[in-house]
C-alpha cells in the first residue's frame with residue numbers, strides 16, 4: 783500500500799466532511815418523518831444525532847483548513863423513506879460506513895504524525911459508535 787500523503791488525507795477528510803453534512807440533513811429529515819409512539823424515544827435521539835453530526839462537520843472543516851485545504855461545501859444526497867424501519871436502517875448504514883472510514887482515517891493521521899487530528903477523529907469515532915448502538919437498539923438488533 784502506498785504511503786498516505788497530506789494532500790490525499792485532505793481529500794479523504796473532505797469526503798468525510800460531505801458525509802457529515804449528509805448525516806446532519808438526513809437525521810433532521812428522518813426525525814420529522816418518523817411516526818408512532820414506539821418511535822418517540824429514538825426520534826428524540828435522532829435530533830441529538832443531527833446536532834452531533836453538525837459538530838463533527840465543524841471539527842473536520844477546521845482540521846482541513848489547518849492542513850492547508852479548502853473545506854468542501856459538497857453534500858452527498860441523503861437517503862429518505864416514508865417507512866420508519868427503512869429510515870433507521872438507512873441511518874445505521876451511514877453510521878457503519880462512518881465507523882469504517884474513521885478507523886482508517888485515524889491510522890492515516892498517525893502515519894503522518896498528525897496526533898491532534900487522530901485524537902479528534904477518535905472522539906468522533908466514539909460518538910459514531912454510540913449512534914450505531916442507539917439505532918441497533920431501536921431496530922431490535
Ligand SMILES: [Fe+2]
Nearest residue numbers: 802834835838
Ligand atoms: Fe458524525
Ligand SMILES: [Fe+2]
Nearest residue numbers: 877909910913
Ligand atoms: Fe453519527
